Amino acid sequence: MTEATSYTIEEVAGLLKVSKLTVYDLIKKGLIPAYRVGRQMRVDEEGLKQYKANMRMSKEPSAVKAADPPRRPEPEKRQSVIISGQDVSMDLLSKQLEQKIQASPLRKYSGSLNSLIEMYRGACDIVSLHLYDGETGEYNIPYVKRILSGEPFALFHVVLRQAGLYVKKGNPLNIQGFQDLSRKDVRIVNREKGSGARVLLDEQLRSFGITPSEVAGYHDIVTDHLSAASQVSGGKADAGIGSQHAAHMAGTDFIPVISEQYDVVVLKQNRELVQSVQDILYSGEFKSQLSQLSGYDTKMTGRLIYET
Incomplete structure (x- = not known):
């Protein structure tokens, strides 16, 4: 066959x-x-x-007689729900949504900012975010309010997790934070534009008065946390930016810099979907699955952070 x-x-x-x-x-x-x-x-x-x-x-002229009206197509029994985000928590959410409502979740693995822009264009139903705003010190809300201006949405908390730097075992270069990334003996591996890790890096460099041209490896790009951590563990870079969970998986040391808020935003046009997402996030089963992952804090999981 x-x-x-x-x-x-x-x-x-x-x-x-x-x-x-x-x-x-x-x-x-x-x-x-x-x-x-x-x-x-x-x-x-x-x-x-x-x-x-x-x-x-649909473009051809109808040859059906008036006495024989065209048959209406059968209604769709399952709607497609597009979930965008790279964290494993979105895979868990997808599986539980499939069981809870008549929907067929489809996963995209785009970065936070790119996913939010796609949601505004109508290409996503659920988007996960970890976007740090250096002006306010807040996560996610400033970006969602600006990009989804005029759209009714609800923002729910998923997990608190540590974000920071991947370094080689034993931290031989004694890297302590983002301010060390401009050193001549340090080369980084970066994330793609639109990812939460890239936004965090750019905001932190700006706060220290460091320009991208001062950072060796700034234009060396990978597209997920695990790849960044693996580049460091494999000796191709001295430091990378991402979350603690990937450091555990790749076998690198991790320097926590900030406790980042990982949230999901859902458009309110589909009330059933909004309620289902909140119910799943609040459920003991979902929190139990998350708590088994390294570096995930579920004390606020399911909380409504902001809505319009």
Whole structure:
């Protein structure tokens, strides 16, 4: 038996000659069937062919007689819910949402700021955030209020976790904080634009009066916490920026700098979804799963932080 051909979101966007955001919107509306394999969403060739056929039929003049009205399509039994964020807590939330409501959660692994912008454009239903604002010293609220201006939303707390620097075992260079990243003997590995770790780094450098050009490795980019920690443990960098959990997994030492707030924002258009997310976050089962992870504090999990 030959294996069915499947495509990534990027490949579907190329085949249809549209943007990735348009593809995610079509999946969200149930017009293109999709599923997740590991950290990646896939679309089968047959599903894409059926979508194209449906679009062609919708543009052709109807040849059906008036006495034979067209049959209405069967209503969708499950809605797609797109959840964006890189933390494992969003994988746990996705699994519990699938069990709790008639929905098919689809996971995206974009950074916090990029995910929030995609939510504003209508491409995400749930977005996780850890965005530090150097002006106020707050997490998340300043960014959500600015970017989702005019949109009704609820912001719920997920976990408190330590953010800081990955360093080699034993910290041979005696790196103590962000102020040491401009030293000539220190090279970092950075995160992509739009990630919470990148925002934290940029805000901290600004507070110390350090420009990116003074930091060796500033333009060496990886796209998740574990990759950053692994670059340090493998000797390719002296320091990286991220959360404590990845340090434990990659086998690096960790220098905590700030207790960061990891939250989720949900748009209020879907009241059932908002309530379901809050119920799951408050549940003992969800908190128990989170508490088994290194460096996760669940004392405020499920609390409503802000709403419009």
